[in-house]
Amino acid sequence: MKVRVDASRCQGHTLCAMIAPESFELDDVDGTAHAVSETVPAALEGQVLEAARSCPEQAIVLADEGSDTEGKTSTVAGVVK
Ligand code: SF4
Numbered sequence: 001m002k003v004r005v006d007a008s009r010c011q012g013h014t015l016c017a018m019i020a021p022e023s024f025e026l027d028d029v030d031g032t033a034h035a036v037s038e039t040v041p042a043a044l045e046g047q048v049l050e051a052a053r054s055c056p057e058q059a060i061v062l063a064d065e066g067s068d069t070e071g072k073t074s075t076v077a078g079v080v081k
Contacts, residue, residue, distance in 0.1 A: 001040045001062060003048055004069045005033045009059035016055055020047035033059070038069070 003023065005016070012031035016024040023044050024033045040048050052060040063069040 001045050001048065001065060002038050002067065002069050003035045003040050003052075003063075004038060004061050005035055006059045006061055007032050007034075009057045011057050011059075013056055016051040016060060019051040019054055020044060023048050024051060039065070 005024070010032040012026060012033065014026060014033070016033050017026055023036055023040060025036055026033050048060075048062070052062055061069045
């Protein structure tokens with residue numbers, strides 16, 4: 001699974017980093033989140049999915065491995081195909 005944060009939607013609520021601290025970090029300057037790594041290790045997929053569902057701005061974009069997160073929009077339900 002792949003992940004990125006849509007910076008234009010992120011409001012820096014920090015929920016993602018609290019739910020999945022190994023997968024999301026907040027920028028010290030502008031306070032927005034970014035993914036630690038685009039590729040999500042299998043062991044962290046559950047946390048990342050939960051973070052995506054919990055993001056109030058739907059700013060977390062997920063995609064299947066082999067797919068691309070660019071140009072996709074977030075879905076609360078889960079992974080963009
Ligand atoms: S929960 Fe969503 S809006 Fe909040 S910091 Fe994370 S990505 Fe940004």
